[in-house]
Structure formats: structure tokens, C-alpha cells
Amino acid sequence: MVCMNDLMLTQEVHSPQEITCGAQRLREIARQKEIAPQTVLEVFEQWAAALDVRELREVPGLAFLRLWLRRGTLEPVLLRELGPDFLNGGWRKDGRARLRAFPLGVVGHWPAGNIEIQPVLSLTCAFLGGNGCLVRVPRGLLEITQQIMEKLQEVDRYGVLTERTFMVSFDHSRTNLHEAMAQAVDGAMIWGGAEAVSQVRKLPFPHWARVVVFGPRLSVAAMDAEAWGDRAERSSWCRRIARDVWQFEQRACSSPQALFLEFCDERDPDEFVKDLGEAFQEENRLHPRRQIEPSLTSGICLARALWLLEDAPNRAVFPASPDWTILLGRGTEIPKPTQGRTLSVLLVDDLLEVISKFDGTVQTLGLAVKSAQREEKLAQAAGRSGVDRVVKMGRMHLFSSPWDGVDLIRPMVRLVRHVRSQE
Amino acid sequence: MSAPVEITQCIESLLTAPLYGLDPKARHSSLLALLKIELAYACDRNPRFRNYVEHWPVHFHTADTIADLPYLPVGAFKATPTLALVDANEIKRTLTSSATTGQVPSRVVLDAETAKRMTKGVITIIRDFIGPARRPYLVIDTPENLSTQAELGARGAAIQGLGSFATEVVCCLRRDPEGNTSLDLEKLLDCAAKWREAEVLAYGFTYVIWTHLAQPLQRQGVTLDIPNIRVLHSGGWKRLEREAVTRDVFIRGVASVFGCSADRVIDFYGMVENVGVVYPDCEHGNKHVPAFAEVVVRNPLTLAPVAAGQQGLVQVCSVLPTSFPGFLVLTDDMAEIIDYDECPCGRLGTSFRFAGRVPKAEVRGCGNLETTRYQQGQGNGLHE
Incomplete structure (x- = not known):
């Protein structure tokens, strides 16, 4: 059984235990160390700048990813989906109660194999909610995902996002590993074609897990x-x-x-x-x-x-x-x-x-x-x-929220309602 | 309506030319000229085909090479109505491809002239590999596939195509009332005893030979001892590959149950859409193109012909059909060009090796609705 110190580099996993162990570590981090949305936005902004390099320019969709990571793009999305108080990390009043967004914990990502930047796009949505991310990277996207994540590693000096990431790779036919991944998460973002999506949806997620499906369309x-x-x-x-x-x-x-x-x-x-x-x-x-x-x-x-x-x-x-x-x-x-x-x-x-x-x-x-x-x-x-x-026309791929009619960040947080005991 | 005399005469001349002995350049030039006439004829006969040809990026009259001519992808023969160049009353037989369960088979229609050429083409090619003599013919299949019907599958067509070499025909498989196929061992042993010294021809689909003959005989430790047999087989390796049976294992296994040498087991490539042309392996393991046909292997990225040593999509060409537009057909198979001039076996022209079916697309993304809205198909929509 291996528990990696550096979970950000995509690991070829062979046993369910490796996944369970990695997810457990992510959950502990998500619980123990809160991450402010402003911090995430700050790292993202630097990440966007770091991705502006010649070797990545030809990657399909990278221009979108850089734009997506900009504060100017994401702040309005967060404001619309979760409101101004979330951005400041605080509670907001709701009548006599108050509400605050908390991360789900660990979010599992099953990106489709056809969009080069999708593993990373999916991951960013869950990061913004303060979650840890367990990402299954499709084989064909291993190299490009690695290159993009290395740029995050460069700018994430304190490791606030790096330590919340576990990138895994395994053959799509390894049902036991898919199952282990599903059992280890509190939420899931599933992207892909009809058959792939229906197979992932059937996995044994915990009853509390929030599952959001994008595609096929x-x-x-x-x-x-x-x-x-x-x-x-x-x-x-x-x-x-x-x-x-x-x-x-x-x-x-x-x-x-x-x-x-x-x-x-x-x-x-x-x-x-x-x-x-x-x-x-x-x-x-x-x-x-x-x-x-x-x-x-x-x-x-x-x-x-x-x-x-x-x-x-x-x-x-x-x-x-x-x-x-x-x-x-x-x-x-x-x-x-x-x-x-x-x-x-x-x-x-x-x-x-x-x-x-x-x-x-x-x-x-x-x-x-x-x-x-x-x-x-x-x-x-x-x-x-x-x-x-x-x-x-001409802007059909511009990634924005909502996508497929669904918010991108809101489904991966829990809105906790607090009614003071003294009131 | 019969094809114009100009066409039939040119076809006949190529059918009687040295099968693998024509100078490649001269052969290309005669084929190109004839294919252009045939395309013009097909356009006159079928407006749907004409519409296709008229939209081709290179006008076929101005094409300098066969590779520039408009080709049909093999799936076009699954279209309804069936592509035909003759009236319905002239159709003598319809050949169907061996589609797997749930798939639509290709259908090609034959008039009397095309059917005759088909037989002649196959006989001429096979004769070059096994000699002209007639001999006992062991069909490794059930008698049901011998029957003559208006609609004939690929298996039946192949079995019947070799019938001209037969002095007698024996089918060694039988089907029980439940539809299960098994080996008629008693009949087979009788034949083996009778044919021990004789030149014998055997034919069956590759997986049928393996599943219903070689494996049962191996299990029972039976050797037939027919050393002068030629075992021809076709139909592809897909099913055997799934069972991890390699070409070498197959050849050695089949040769051992018949008690013959491995070079007597000959694989040939053929398809109903390419009537009258089959591609047996020569003793160097290469496939050769006869005088009345051509093979173009195309780079999937550009669709341009590949250089020797490279792999690509196989396009088969034949001048034989005049009842359907099967002159130039892009298959769903991959092959490697070995040489464009000569093989050590002495046969001139293009030589190639089959490299399997085109693999199904592996990456299917969020835009793939195959299993929901468009229920036709290929199925596997996994994440990579």
C-alpha cells in the first residue's frame, strides 16, 4: 500500500487500498485546513500566467483554461453561485438564521477522454469549494494533464492546492478501482459519453455523495x-x-x-x-x-x-x-x-x-x-x-457557469444553516 | 442492360492476362483507363452514385492515378436501397457480408455477367496457388451453406467459389435440430482414409476450422494423415485473436491435425464487395494483386497512398463488377505495403500484408450520444 507524499503527479494505481488511502489523506486535509476562496483565486491567477508558455500553446482549450483561471472570470461566477459572503469566507444572514458554504470533502472527478483540459477544469470547480480532489486521468491525457499540473506546482508555493490533489490513472476496465474511488468520495463530477457516464453513475457512491453529471450532449x-x-x-x-x-x-x-x-x-x-x-x-x-x-x-x-x-x-x-x-x-x-x-x-x-x-x-x-x-x-x-x-456563434466552447444548466461550484459545497441557540 | 461491349472486352482481356506477370506500370495504365470507363458507365446507370462521383475533389476523367479515382467506403453497401447498376429483373444473386450480430450486412447484387466473372476471377487466382487439377473438396462447414440461394452470405459464396476445383464435395460439420454445430468425425475419418494419397482441397472460415475441427481433433488426439491437402481459409482473425490464438498457433495446429506441412495452410483475404478477387498468402507470407485488380493502402491522416513499409487503410479495386459500383472500395481493414514492384515469390506488382480491422475509436467524449439518441451502434463509450 502506498500513500504518496506528492499526490499531484499522476499515480498509476493498482489496488483499491491505494485509492482509499489517498482519499483519506485528502479528506483529513480538507477538514483540518480551511482554504479561503481568495487564496484559491490568487493561486489560480498565478497558474494562468504560468501556463502562458510556448510548449503549451498548441494544447487545445488551453487558452480557455487560462481565461477561466483569471480572477476576473471566476469572481463573478462565485458571486452568482454562492454570493459575496462566500468570497470573504463568512456567514450570510438568512432571516433569523445564517448560512455558510462548506466543502463536501473529497470530490471524485471522472473527466472524458476527449477534452485535453477537462481533468483540470473539473478539478478547479471543486477547489473553489475548498474540496480535496481525487481525479482519474484518462490515459490519453496523462502527459498533457501532467504538464498543466506541473505549472500549478510551480506557483503553489505553500502547497495549498497541491496537497488537496490526488491524480490517479488506471485502466477503464478496472471496475474494482472505479468502485474504490466512488466509495472514497463525498461528491463526484462525471463528464463523458453516454455509456461511460451511465457506468460511472452505477458505482457504489456513499448515500450522501453529490453526483453531478455533465454530458453527453x-x-x-x-x-x-x-x-x-x-x-x-x-x-x-x-x-x-x-x-x-x-x-x-x-x-x-x-x-x-x-x-x-x-x-x-x-x-x-x-x-x-x-x-x-x-x-x-x-x-x-x-x-x-x-x-x-x-x-x-x-x-x-x-x-x-x-x-x-x-x-x-x-x-x-x-x-x-x-x-x-x-x-x-x-x-x-x-x-x-x-x-x-x-x-x-x-x-x-x-x-x-x-x-x-x-x-x-x-x-x-x-x-x-x-x-x-x-x-x-x-x-x-x-x-x-x-x-x-x-x-x-464562435463562442460555443467558452466554458462558463452554469454548464449543462447546472452550477459548477455550488453542487460541490454544502450550505450549512445555523440558527443560534440563544435566539 | 448489359455493360457496353467496350467494357466487357477490356475486362476479358485483363482476366486472361498473366495473373501476376504484367509490368506494374503497364497494368496500372490499363486498369486506370478501364476504371474511368466503368465509372462513367456507373454514373449513367445510377444517379445516386453519379451525385457522389460529381462531388469528388478530383474529376475522374482527369485523374492520373487509380488512387485519385472516387472510391466508396465499404459501409456504403449497407445503404438502402442497395446500390445497383442493373435493373431488378437482371439480378441473379445478392451477396451479403458476414455482419456480426446487430450489424447491418453489406449487400451487393450480381447479374449473370458479373457472377460469371466472379467465379472466373476466383478460380484463376486460386489456380495460381494450388494448381489447376480437380480434386476432392472437403468443406469444413455444414451442408446448409452449400445450398444455392438467391441471397448468399460470404461463407456460402467462398465455399461455392471453390467448387470448380472439386471432383466430389464433402461437408464435415453437421448441425443438430437445436442449431448446434459439431464435427462429423466418422465421415471425416472415412474421407481421410480414402484420400490419403490424393491431392485434396479443404476450405472453411478461419474460426470455424479452429473451433469445430482443429480443437476437437487435438483434444481427441486424432491426426487425419492427408499430407497432400491444401487448406484454404478466410474470414479474418478477430474471433481467434479474442481467444489469443495467433496465426502461427493456428497454422501449426491445423497442419498437425491434417498431417500436412504448414505451408499447405493458406490464408486468403476477400470480401463480398470486392467480387472475384481474393488475396491468398504466398510462400513469403505476402498477398498479391492480380492483373484485374489493385490495392491502395491509404494513410488515415491524409488518405494519400502510403510508401512501402507503412500501414494504412486498405482500398481494394476491381474491374470485374458491372452490376454494382464496387470498382473502388475503401475497406475497414488495415494493411502494410510490402513492395510495389516484386516479391521474392516472383509475383509482380503490389504486395501487402493484412494488419487487422480498423480499431474502434478509443476516445469517446461528452459529445458521444451513441447509446442514447443514436442507438445504432458501436457501443463502447468508456472514458478512454
Whole structure:
């Protein structure tokens, strides 16, 4: 059995005891040493600065992470979720009682394997609540997570966050280790695909544990005719959607899989697709793929073929490589996502009609709409139809609270109510 | 409607050319020219296929290499309606792939001409490896897979494709009323006694041979003693890999139960979408491309052809089909190009080695809804 002094470096664990022991240590620290939110914000601010290094610049999502760690981003989130008194570490009045947020204790994190910065993003949410963090780092993200955490270690001179961290790695098939992790935590943040999430949810968490699930979801974008028909603005919108498509290889829940274009007789969708193709080409030049899973290449080739072999007069634009694909046609249903920079551009008569048919599957709706009044109606319809985020196209991945309609920090604290005995 | 005479004549000329003896450049040039004519014909016959070809980044008329021509991913043959270049009344047979449970099989339609070419293609290739003589044919399968039906699976097609080499056909497996398959040992021993001195051909799916013949015989300590047998097998290694049975273990095991040398156990790669073309291993363990076909191995990152020594996605090409657009098919298999010119066995042209199925995607993230909204599929959505 090993109890690490330096739990921050990801440990390959082999036995349930290693996890139990590490979690126990985290719990003791969380109970014995309170950490002020201001201290966390201070370390985060320095961490953000430390991450501004050449070797990490190409990491997908790192720019978001740096922005997320800034005090200017997080203070408003904390204020909204927990109020000003929490920031100052105090109690707030609630009638004749008073309330104060306390950490849950140890929060277990099961990040998805597709977002490079997700183990760290998840961890930061629980840190802000003063918790210790037990993080299972997916194998494919070990190296990058390590590099990011080393920067925290550099700036966290007194070890206030470092000592609250236990990063573990083990094969996804090791059910006993998943179970040990679940039994050792007081809260859990679970991110991922349908099957992964359902498997983690079934683990034997203590009855008091708070479990928050993010994903699986998908996202779409929509443009009204005035927005895509405006030649002056069209290129800019195309660049924006290209950026949203490129991030995370379209594997994130906030990645647009389809773009609904509101049809208009006076405007030629081919012109739009031409501009979009150029934007995709340029984005690909700036951010070429370094590698690809062969199954994704197969999936992309198949998506192109099936789309064009349909009876409908579908069209498509793509290069000889699997770098990107635009599938153009008509339709109000969200097609099965291919991912891998494959965007279905669907002409529709009325965006409102399409959005009203969404179900809880859609997480984010990226919008490009000229009229504020129209956008208001679309946002209302989206909210009613299960969409949790309605944002400007080009900002679909901007991580913010609430996410998936859920606060990020609030679920990982307990609000303790104190009614004075003398009153 | 039959394919134009120009096409059928060109196909015939390649079918009768030296199988592995054409100069690679000259062969490429004839194949490219014929494939362009076939693509134009297919576009005329099928508007859906034409739509696909018209959107290809390189216009096929201007393509300089076979690798530039528009290819269909193998999954496109699962589409409904089935991709056909002939009218329904001309379809003589439909071949289906061996899809695993829950998956949709590929379907390819054959008219009389394509079916005839398919048989001819397979016979020509196999003859090059086992010789032309007709001989007793041991089918390591149940008699049900011998029956001639309008719709034929990959197993049945392979069994029947080798029928031309047979003087007599014996199936050595049987199925009981509950559907369980077992070895008919008595029948097999009778055949072994009768065929001891003879040249014999045996064929079965790789996992069927292992599970229903080699393992039971090994357990019972039976050796058949048919030293002149040629055991052909196909269908892939996936199931055996799951049981940790390596290629070497398989070959040695099968050779030992038949009492023949290991070089008489020959694996071949083939698929229903690539009708008439099979790729047996030569004595150096390489697969070769016959005169009427080509193989392109593509880098998954760029889809460009790889250099010798590199692995990638296998694209098979065949000029034989004219009843469905199966000229250029990107498979879900991986292979390594060994050489583009010549193998030590003397066969010219592209030689390659099969390197397994394309592995399923390992990383499935928060945008993966496979098991909820889109219930078609691949399943594993674990965290890495």
C-alpha cells in the first residue's frame, strides 16, 4: 500500500487500498485546513500566467483554461453561485438564521477522454469549494494533464492546492478501482459519453455523495437569412463557425455538429458554402491535424458517401483528405454526428420551427442572428426545448457557469444553516 | 442492360492476362483507363452514385492515378436501397457480408455477367496457388451453406467459389435440430482414409476450422494423415485473436491435425464487395494483386497512398463488377505495403500484408450520444 507524499503527479494505481488511502489523506486535509476562496483565486491567477508558455500553446482549450483561471472570470461566477459572503469566507444572514458554504470533502472527478483540459477544469470547480480532489486521468491525457499540473506546482508555493490533489490513472476496465474511488468520495463530477457516464453513475457512491453529471450532449448552430446573406459579414461568421468546429475535433458536447441556415429566395446558399469552405481550409492551414484514429477517417468517408448517395439532391464540399467536410442539404432533424470536422449545413424555412423541435440532447445553440427581437424569440424557444446554452456563434466552447444548466461550484459545497441557540 | 461491349472486352482481356506477370506500370495504365470507363458507365446507370462521383475533389476523367479515382467506403453497401447498376429483373444473386450480430450486412447484387466473372476471377487466382487439377473438396462447414440461394452470405459464396476445383464435395460439420454445430468425425475419418494419397482441397472460415475441427481433433488426439491437402481459409482473425490464438498457433495446429506441412495452410483475404478477387498468402507470407485488380493502402491522416513499409487503410479495386459500383472500395481493414514492384515469390506488382480491422475509436467524449439518441451502434463509450 502506498500513500504518496506528492499526490499531484499522476499515480498509476493498482489496488483499491491505494485509492482509499489517498482519499483519506485528502479528506483529513480538507477538514483540518480551511482554504479561503481568495487564496484559491490568487493561486489560480498565478497558474494562468504560468501556463502562458510556448510548449503549451498548441494544447487545445488551453487558452480557455487560462481565461477561466483569471480572477476576473471566476469572481463573478462565485458571486452568482454562492454570493459575496462566500468570497470573504463568512456567514450570510438568512432571516433569523445564517448560512455558510462548506466543502463536501473529497470530490471524485471522472473527466472524458476527449477534452485535453477537462481533468483540470473539473478539478478547479471543486477547489473553489475548498474540496480535496481525487481525479482519474484518462490515459490519453496523462502527459498533457501532467504538464498543466506541473505549472500549478510551480506557483503553489505553500502547497495549498497541491496537497488537496490526488491524480490517479488506471485502466477503464478496472471496475474494482472505479468502485474504490466512488466509495472514497463525498461528491463526484462525471463528464463523458453516454455509456461511460451511465457506468460511472452505477458505482457504489456513499448515500450522501453529490453526483453531478455533465454530458453527453451535442450542439448545433443556426443562422438567419440576414446574417448569412450579408456579404460583408459572411466571412467573419464562417471563420467563427470554423473555429467552433475545429476545437476538440468536434468531440465536445459544445461542438456544433449541424448548422441550420434559414432559407431565403434572394440569397444563394452555394455562395455561403463557398465562403465556409474557404474558412475551413484556412482553419485547417492554421491548425492541421497531427494524427487521427483510422476509425474516424473511415467514419468521415462513410458520412460523405451516405450523404451524397441519398435520394435527396444533397451536396458536399470536401478535400481529398479527411481534414474537413461540409454536407449541404435540406432538413430539420439533427443528423447523427460524424465528428472529425464534419459539419452538416441544413437549409430550413424557419429557424423557430427547427429549434422548437429540439429535445434535451442539445446543449448549446450557437446563434448568428441580425435582429435582436428575433434572437430573443429563438433563445426563448431554445430554453423551452431543453437547450442549456445560447451563445454567439464562435463562442460555443467558452466554458462558463452554469454548464449543462447546472452550477459548477455550488453542487460541490454544502450550505450549512445555523440558527443560534440563544435566539 | 448489359455493360457496353467496350467494357466487357477490356475486362476479358485483363482476366486472361498473366495473373501476376504484367509490368506494374503497364497494368496500372490499363486498369486506370478501364476504371474511368466503368465509372462513367456507373454514373449513367445510377444517379445516386453519379451525385457522389460529381462531388469528388478530383474529376475522374482527369485523374492520373487509380488512387485519385472516387472510391466508396465499404459501409456504403449497407445503404438502402442497395446500390445497383442493373435493373431488378437482371439480378441473379445478392451477396451479403458476414455482419456480426446487430450489424447491418453489406449487400451487393450480381447479374449473370458479373457472377460469371466472379467465379472466373476466383478460380484463376486460386489456380495460381494450388494448381489447376480437380480434386476432392472437403468443406469444413455444414451442408446448409452449400445450398444455392438467391441471397448468399460470404461463407456460402467462398465455399461455392471453390467448387470448380472439386471432383466430389464433402461437408464435415453437421448441425443438430437445436442449431448446434459439431464435427462429423466418422465421415471425416472415412474421407481421410480414402484420400490419403490424393491431392485434396479443404476450405472453411478461419474460426470455424479452429473451433469445430482443429480443437476437437487435438483434444481427441486424432491426426487425419492427408499430407497432400491444401487448406484454404478466410474470414479474418478477430474471433481467434479474442481467444489469443495467433496465426502461427493456428497454422501449426491445423497442419498437425491434417498431417500436412504448414505451408499447405493458406490464408486468403476477400470480401463480398470486392467480387472475384481474393488475396491468398504466398510462400513469403505476402498477398498479391492480380492483373484485374489493385490495392491502395491509404494513410488515415491524409488518405494519400502510403510508401512501402507503412500501414494504412486498405482500398481494394476491381474491374470485374458491372452490376454494382464496387470498382473502388475503401475497406475497414488495415494493411502494410510490402513492395510495389516484386516479391521474392516472383509475383509482380503490389504486395501487402493484412494488419487487422480498423480499431474502434478509443476516445469517446461528452459529445458521444451513441447509446442514447443514436442507438445504432458501436457501443463502447468508456472514458478512454
